[in-house]
């Protein structure tokens with residue numbers, strides 16, 4: 451059984467999100483499935499952008515709101531950034547090849563995972579964003595050994 455928490459992290463501003471993203475960049479490993487939870491505007495995409503920047507990605511990082519997934523290959527890592535807010539059609543899961551993206555090589559970061567409940571593989575890790583009066587707070591939870599290792603490496 452692996453089920454562990456990290457103490458919550460307060461991110462008073464976007465610079466703090468960038469600093470946390472740098473820590474996360476060192477801790478992530480191929481095969482991880484990371485759910486990003488939290489309301490609209492809670493800062494999920496901001497973290498993914500900061501993570502890619504921390505890994506040295508130079509291109510534009512679009513929110514995958516309409517495409518549902520954007521792919522990035524950087525520093526030997528294969529990041530897959532999903533935003534399932536608009537995901538409706540369960541058939542699309544197979545047809546679009548989403549299932550195949552969850553393999554041992556890819557690191558999948560998934561916004562709005564609840565929209566594909568039952569289809570989406572279980573998370574190794576979840577980051578839940580809360581909006582504070584100033585900034586954001588994230589609650590980190592690991593569900594697997596791989597997720598626990600990532601949290602311990604932060």
Ligand SMILES: Nc1ncnc2c1ncn2[C@@H]1O[C@H](COP(=O)(O)OP(=O)(O)OP(=O)(O)O)[C@@H](O)[C@H]1O
Pocket residue numbers: 461462463464465466467488489490491492493494495496497513533535561584585586
């Ligand atoms: N740590 C932070 N402190 C203050 N503002 C932040 C922080 N992180 C992100 N923001 C701001 O929150 C806003 C929304 O962020 P973002 O688009 O990342 O949200 P999201 O969770 O991806 O939303 P959605 O569910 O709509 O995709 C942005 O304007 C961003 O500048």
Ligand SMILES: [Mg+2]
Pocket residue numbers: 494495496513533561
């Ligand atoms: Mg987003």
